[in-house]
Amino acid sequence: MADALDELKSRLADHQALDHLAYLLVWDQRTMMPPGGFRHRAEHVSLLQRLAHEKLIDPEVGRLLDELERRDLDPDSWEGALVRVARRDYRKAVQVPVELSAEMARASAEAAPGWIEAKSTSNFDIFLPLMERNVELRHRYIECFGPQDEPYDVLLDDYEPEMKTAEVTRIFSEIKPELVELIAELRDRDVDDSFLVGDFDLDEQVALDYEVVDLFGHRPDTWRIDPTEHPFASGAGIDDIRITTHYYRDHLKSLFSTMHEYGHGLYQHQLPREWAHLPVGESAGLGVHESQSRMWENLVGRSLPFWRGFYPRLQERFPQFRDVDVDRFYAAINRSQPSLIRIEADEVTYGMHVILRFELEQDIVNGRVELKDLPDLWGQKMWDYLGIEVPDDAHGVLQDMHWSSGLIGYFSTYLLGTVMSVQYWQKADEDIGGLDDHLERLEFAPLREWLEEHIHSQGRKYPPQELLQRATGSTIDAKPYLAYLKRKFGAPVAA
Amino acid sequence: MADALDELKSRLADHQALDHLAYLLVWDQRTMMPPGGFRHRAEHVSLLQRLAHEKLIDPEVGRLLDELERRDLDPDSWEGALVRVARRDYRKAVQVPVELSAEMARASAEAAPGWIEAKSTSNFDIFLPLMERNVELRHRYIECFGPQDEPYDVLLDDYEPEMKTAEVTRIFSEIKPELVELIAELRDRDVDDSFLVGDFDLDEQVALDYEVVDLFGHRPDTWRIDPTEHPFASGAGIDDIRITTHYYRDHLKSLFSTMHEYGHGLYQHQLPREWAHLPVGESAGLGVHESQSRMWENLVGRSLPFWRGFYPRLQERFPQFRDVDVDRFYAAINRSQPSLIRIEADEVTYGMHVILRFELEQDIVNGRVELKDLPDLWGQKMWDYLGIEVPDDAHGVLQDMHWSSGLIGYFSTYLLGTVMSVQYWQKADEDIGGLDDHLERLEFAPLREWLEEHIHSQGRKYPPQELLQRATGSTIDAKPYLAYLKRKFGAPVAA
Numbered sequence: 010m011a012d013a014l015d016e017l018k019s020r021l022a023d024h025q026a027l028d029h030l031a032y033l034l035v036w037d038q039r040t041m042m043p044p045g046g047f048r049h050r051a052e053h054v055s056l057l058q059r060l061a062h063e064k065l066i067d068p069e070v071g072r073l074l075d076e077l078e079r080r081d082l083d084p085d086s087w088e089g090a091l092v093r094v095a096r097r098d099y100r101k102a103v104q105v106p107v108e109l110s111a112e113m114a115r116a117s118a119e120a121a122p123g124w125i126e127a128k129s130t131s132n133f134d135i136f137l138p139l140m141e142r143n144v145e146l147r148h149r150y151i152e153c154f155g156p157q158d159e160p161y162d163v164l165l166d167d168y169e170p171e172m173k174t175a176e177v178t179r180i181f182s183e184i185k186p187e188l189v190e191l192i193a194e195l196r197d198r199d200v201d202d203s204f205l206v207g208d209f210d211l212d213e214q215v216a217l218d219y220e221v222v223d224l225f226g227h228r229p230d231t232w233r234i235d236p237t238e239h240p241f242a243s244g245a246g247i248d249d250i251r252i253t254t255h256y257y258r259d260h261l262k263s264l265f266s267t268m269h270e271y272g273h274g275l276y277q278h279q280l281p282r283e284w285a286h287l288p289v290g291e292s293a294g295l296g297v298h299e300s301q302s303r304m305w306e307n308l309v310g311r312s313l314p315f316w317r318g319f320y321p322r323l324q325e326r327f328p329q330f331r332d333v334d335v336d337r338f339y340a341a342i343n344r345s346q347p348s349l350i351r352i353e354a355d356e357v358t359y360g361m362h363v364i365l366r367f368e369l370e371q372d373i374v375n376g377r378v379e380l381k382d383l384p385d386l387w388g389q390k391m392w393d394y395l396g397i398e399v400p401d402d403a404h405g406v407l408q409d410m411h412w413s414s415g416l417i418g419y420f421s422t423y424l425l426g427t428v429m430s431v432q433y434w435q436k437a438d439e440d441i442g443g444l445d446d447h448l449e450r451l452e453f454a455p456l457r458e459w460l461e462e463h464i465h466s467q468g469r470k471y472p473p474q475e476l477l478q479r480a481t482g483s484t485i486d487a488k489p490y491l492a493y494l495k496r497k498f499g500a501p502v503a504a
Numbered sequence: 505m506a507d508a509l510d511e512l513k514s515r516l517a518d519h520q521a522l523d524h525l526a527y528l529l530v531w532d533q534r535t536m537m538p539p540g541g542f543r544h545r546a547e548h549v550s551l552l553q554r555l556a557h558e559k560l561i562d563p564e565v566g567r568l569l570d571e572l573e574r575r576d577l578d579p580d581s582w583e584g585a586l587v588r589v590a591r592r593d594y595r596k597a598v599q600v601p602v603e604l605s606a607e608m609a610r611a612s613a614e615a616a617p618g619w620i621e622a623k624s625t626s627n628f629d630i631f632l633p634l635m636e637r638n639v640e641l642r643h644r645y646i647e648c649f650g651p652q653d654e655p656y657d658v659l660l661d662d663y664e665p666e667m668k669t670a671e672v673t674r675i676f677s678e679i680k681p682e683l684v685e686l687i688a689e690l691r692d693r694d695v696d697d698s699f700l701v702g703d704f705d706l707d708e709q710v711a712l713d714y715e716v717v718d719l720f721g722h723r724p725d726t727w728r729i730d731p732t733e734h735p736f737a738s739g740a741g742i743d744d745i746r747i748t749t750h751y752y753r754d755h756l757k758s759l760f761s762t763m764h765e766y767g768h769g770l771y772q773h774q775l776p777r778e779w780a781h782l783p784v785g786e787s788a789g790l791g792v793h794e795s796q797s798r799m800w801e802n803l804v805g806r807s808l809p810f811w812r813g814f815y816p817r818l819q820e821r822f823p824q825f826r827d828v829d830v831d832r833f834y835a836a837i838n839r840s841q842p843s844l845i846r847i848e849a850d851e852v853t854y855g856m857h858v859i860l861r862f863e864l865e866q867d868i869v870n871g872r873v874e875l876k877d878l879p880d881l882w883g884q885k886m887w888d889y890l891g892i893e894v895p896d897d898a899h900g901v902l903q904d905m906h907w908s909s910g911l912i913g914y915f916s917t918y919l920l921g922t923v924m925s926v927q928y929w930q931k932a933d934e935d936i937g938g939l940d941d942h943l944e945r946l947e948f949a950p951l952r953e954w955l956e957e958h959i960h961s962q963g964r965k966y967p968p969q970e971l972l973q974r975a976t977g978s979t980i981d982a983k984p985y986l987a988y989l990k991r992k993f994g995a996p997v998a999a
Contacts, residue, residue: 026551029544030525033532041536045726046744049524052781053740056521060555231540245548249541286547 014088017073020064021095022286027061029245036243036251040235051118058114065102074099087281090470091289097170098288104153113146117414124413131403133384136413140380143415144373151374161374164418168295169425171472174371176485177421180428181364183487188360188494189394195345195357195498196396202341206260207329214256217326218267222252224319225271225305225453227278239410240266242273242302247285250274261327262353265306265342272305273298275457279465290468295419297464297473299426300433307356307427308434309456313339314448345498347395349404351423357498361394363424366409370417429477431490433464436481509583512568515559516590516782522556524740531738531746535730546613553609560597569594582776585965586784592665593783599648608641612909619908626898628879631908635875638910639868646869656869659913663790664920666967669866671980672916675923676859678982683855683989684889690840690852690993691891697836701755702824709751712821713762717747719814720766720800720948722773734905735761737768737797742780745769756822757848760801760837767800768793770952774960785963790914792959792968794921795928802851803929804951808834809943840993842890844899846918852993856889858919861904865912924972926985928959931976 034054042050064070074096082089102110120139127135151163161174169177218234228248237253244250252270254263276292284290292298309315313335320335330338345355351362369386372378378386387406388399399405411419437459438444447455463480470476474484529549537545559565569591577584597605615634622630646658656669713729723743732748739745747765749758771787779785787793804810808830815830825833840850846857864881867873873881882901883894894900906914932954933939942950958975965971969979 023551026548030529030548030552033529034525037528037532041728042740043726043728043744043746045723046740048743049741049781050744053521053525056518057525228540231538233536233538245537245541246544248543249538249545251538286544 013073013076014091017070017077017095018091018287020067020070020073021091021288024061024064025286025288025291027057027064031057031061032243033245036241036253039237039239039241040251040253047122051115051121055111055114055118059107059111062102062107062110065098066107070095070099071103087284087289087470090468091284091287094289094469101154101167105150106153109146109149109153113150113415116142116146117416120413120415121410124407124410127413128403128407131401131407133402133407136402136407137380139413140383143412144380144417146415147374147417161371161418164374165421168416168419168422169473170294171474172294172296172425177367177425180485180487181367181421181424184360184424184428184491185364187491188357188364191357191494191498192345192347192361192395196347198345200340200344201337202344204329204333204338205341207327209258209261209327211256211258213326214261214263217261217264217323218254220322221264221267221319222271222274224451225268225275225309226457227275231278232274234267240270242270242277244274244277247278247280247282250278265310266352268310269302269306272302275305275460276301276465279457279461281466281468284468288469293464293467293469293471293476294473295422296425296429297476299423300430301426301460301464303427304430304434308430309448309453311343311356312445312448314445315451316342318449318451343497347397349391349397349399350408357494358395360424360427363420365390365394366420367424370420374417425485428487428490429473429485431493432477432481432483432486433460435489436463508568508571509586512565512572512590513586513782515562515565515568516586519556519559520781520783520786522552522559526552526556527738528740531736531748534732534734534736535746535748542617546610546616549613550606550609554602554606557597557602557605560593561602565590565594566598582779582784582965585963586779586782589784589964596662600645601648604641604644604648608645608910611637611641612911615908615910616905619902619905622908623898623902626896626902628897628902631897631902632875634908635878638907639875639912641910642869642912656866656913659869660916663911663914663917664968665789666969667789667791667920672862672920675980675982676862676916676919679855679919679923679986680859682986683852683859686852686989686993687840687842687856687890691842693840695835695839696832697839699824699828699833700836704753704756704822706751706753708821709756709758712756712759712818713749715817716759716762716814717766717769719946720763720770720804721952722770726773727769729762735765737765737772739769739772742773742775742777745773760805761847763805764797764801767797770800770955771796771960774952774956776961776963779963783964788959788962788964788966788971789968790917791920791924792971794918795925796921796955796959798922799925799929803925804943804948806834806838806851807940807943809940810946811837813944813946838992842892844886844892844894845903852989853890855919855922858915860885860889861915862919865915869912920980923982923985924968924980926988927972927976927978927981928955930984931958 031054034050034057038046038050038054074092077092078096082092084090084093120143123135123139127133127139147164151157151160154163157163159174165172165174165177215234222232222234227250231248232250232252235251235253236256238255240253240255242250242252252267252274254267254270256263276298280292281290316335316339320330320338324330343355345357347358348354351359354362365387368390369378369383372386373380383406384402391397391399391405409420411417434444437456441447441455441459444456447453464476467476471479478484526549529545529552533541533545533549569587572587573591577587579585579588611634615638618630618634622628622634642659646652646655649658652658654669660667660669660672710729717727717729722745726743727745727747730746730748731751733750735748735750737745737747747762747769749762749765751758771793775787776785811830811834815825815833819825838850840852842853843849846854849857860882863885864873864878867881868875878901879897886892886894886900904915906912929939932951936942936950936954939951942948959971962971966974973979
């Protein structure tokens with residue numbers, strides 16, 4: 010008779026591995042799979058998700074959890090955390106009927122080609138039924154958890170564990186007026202970024218991405234970078250990290266996207282080796298994940314110290330920069346200007362893209378809007394918040410795949426993560442001392458190690474806000490983020 | 505209550521999908537995975553194999569089969585065949601304890617790096633314990649099926665369904681003296697193939713491989729070709745075919761290897777669409793599979809008519825052939841000469857490599873040899889059959905990965921398939937009429953369609969010998985194969 014803890018671990022390891030394999034299939038689908046393979050793929054991904062779900066909701070898991078909870082394991086131990094995390098996952102999973110889970114997974118998988126078609130033809134009519142189906146499924150999902158004061162809380166908790174809608178609303182309300190003001194202030198600032206557009210050899214771009222990722226650092230023989238349509242980070246374990254990017258011949262956006270995905274990848278890479286095959290060894294939540302990607306993309310990758318160190322290497326690879334000094338380059342890559350697409354937004358305007366989506370999601374989930382009116386509502390908010398007109402739905406409501414595949418409640422984690430990234434950064438700087446000097450010398454090990462110790466190696470041992478509190482002494486706080494933006498963007502950015 | 509047939513189909517579809525996903529993971533491992541990923545991969549592959557096995561041996565599958573067998577389904581119908589094939593798979597699977605299945609899968613996965621190390625250092629001592637473990641596991645596997653007149657039959661049946669060791673022995677005994685004689689006759693023939701060695705641009709080789717595969721034909725957007733160490737064909741379904749090859753800068757061997765894998769890929773691609781997600785829609789056996797790869801590699805790809813048609817295109821891509829006429833080129837690619845490595849052997853000597861392995865396997869399974877003596881036994885047979893000395897174990901007993909991963913009983917299918925390829929070819933030529941003319945005009949649709957109708961679209965509806973009999977009027981027969989070799993190689997091959 011195996012010990013209950015070993016038995017639980019073995020079952021959870023199967024669950025987790027099936028989950029990881031589903032991610033790997035998605036990576037394959039978006040990087041390698043011949044297009045015709047799509048005819049098999051939705052079936053295969055949903056099989057893995059179904060089996061992963063079955064492993065988790067097995068009544069034996071419940072029995073083992075009951076038994077282990079009676080043992081009063083040290084709540085600060087990994088074993089204690091393992092049981093706590095497993096109980097949370099089990100409790101949520103068993104509340105949802107298997108048929109509903111399967112239907113949500115299928116709806117999500119089947120929506121992918123529909124969204125692609127809707128976006129490429131800028132046709133909201135194709136998107137609307139996918140969205141309606143997913144919203145309806147999400148309402149049924151929320152109902153599984155009984156009456157709620159705030160139904161959106163149920164969705165949010167899946168992406169940002171234990172975060173409440175009211176708390177997000179409070180934080181975003183603090184951010185919104187400050188961003189609107191800063192955006193207005195920056196609107197007429199003239200920054201020359203003409204040299205960022207040109208002809209950038211694709212092989213050189215690939216080599217550049219590998220150079221940066223290797224420089225930022227990781228264990229040898231454990232990473233790869235592949236081109237894809239919409240970049241993401243994935244992998245099949247801590248020593249199999251796969252990030253993706255999208256190369257454009259006429260500019261270097263791929264570089265910043267790669268730094269972003271490096272942040273996600275590093276988190277997965279530095280999860281606790283002994284526990285990473287179990288749910289307790291996973292990442293703490295999407296907000297923390299995003300704090301890592303935003304940190305490497307912006308706090309490292311768009312910082313002046315980093316570019317003081319790295320710019321000569323870039324100039325060597327791309328001759329068009331030889332006559333541009335580093336301060337002009339820095340100013341150009343930090344030019345702030347309202348734009349239509351979230352994933353291309355600068356650090357200042359980015360937050361408004363998220364707030365817009367969060368507000369619309371509130372209205373959708375609470376039934377305050379009709380889905381057919383989303384394009385108009387989107388256009389109105391873009392005008393109110395960023396002062397720009399949306400020319401078509403492809404550049405508006407259809408730009409993200411999230412809603413079509415049922416990911417409602419997800420967007421806010423992008424801004425929560427961005428806010429937390431500055432809190433983590435400031436504490437890392439305090440602990441390490443002279444982080445800017447390290448960046449300028451292209452020494453990333455101190456930062457990497459700090460992140461490993463305080464965040465990555467903690468897995469899911471603590472909920473996101475407790476993790477943040479333990480590392481920085483504070484839960485989420487918008488002030489450091491707002492101060493950072495004003496410091497960086499409020500004054501002229503370069504001499 | 506679902507109908508028993510639907511219920512059985514649903515369970516078998518899960519089983520089959522898990523199996524396919526395990527193949528896809530192996531493809532990934534051998535083409536894309538960062539080397540460090542190996543630390544997770546054996547675990548993930550064996551999880552999928554374990555789950556696939558569990559799906560198959562579920563007692564409910566037995567109950568459904570009992571119920572369906574009472575229905576007396578038409579044995580010639582797909583439904584009848586589905587039940588027959590499922591019964592065979594179920595009967596075999598339930599005889600093997602789950603623990604033994606898991607141990608065999610684990611031993612197989614864990615041996616991969618050991619074999620690579622043994623081969624790269626030509627160190628048989630590293631290989632021996634892997635081999636011992638696998639042979640011991642195979643003996644335990646054989647015992648699961650009760651006392652046997654011929655224990656090797658149990659292993660052979662897994663790769664070549666319903667074939668008996670005695671039948672293989674009979675066929676190989678007919679082939680062996682004829683090959684030995686032909687090899688001796690060809691030994692001193694002088695053929696100039698010096699121009700096959702040179703400098704072949706790798707991008708051009710990649711383009712050439714795609715050109716040939718596209719020319720041979722398939723549905724659009726369903727195939728890809730990737731480099732790997734040891735080429736194989738894989739995929740995740742009939743519209744997701746992935747073949748692999750190994751490029752060498754100094755010769756074009758990759759082209760012939762690609763044609764070989766095309767034959768395997770085409771079989772998977774043309775399996776019956778409605779049944780390919782079920783065991784009955786799989787390929788009939790490894791011998792038939794190899795008949796397809798050997799056919800496209802040799803009967804098409806090393807034929808004079810094909811090269812009469814295709815050679816100008818090759819000359820255009822590789823200037824080094826501009827002064828070599830097609831007859832000289834044809835003679836060079838068909839030069840027969842004893843050599844050490846099976847997968848590089850020409851059509852005449854190839855059979856002896858297989859016979860050598862089949863004979864050694866008989867001795868291994870029947871305990872007539874000690875495993876530590878394999879290198880010497882190998883060397884002796886290479887000398888007796890091909891008249892060459894084996895310089896080291898990397899070029900001898902360590903060259904193939906099969907034994908290290910427990911694939912004992914597999915090798916004979918390579919020669920059985922080669923023999924059958926000529927039988928299928930002759931019947932296709934008879935039915936189509938003027939196959940050579942089609943090849944010369946680079947028209948491959950008639951052959952592709954004949955193979956689809958008579959072999960591929962039949963899935964596993966019939967055992968391999970019945971499939972062959974139905975298509976050609978005869979079961980396996982070495983005479984057409986021997987006659988073909990003598991016709992092609994016995995006389996001087998080129999003017």
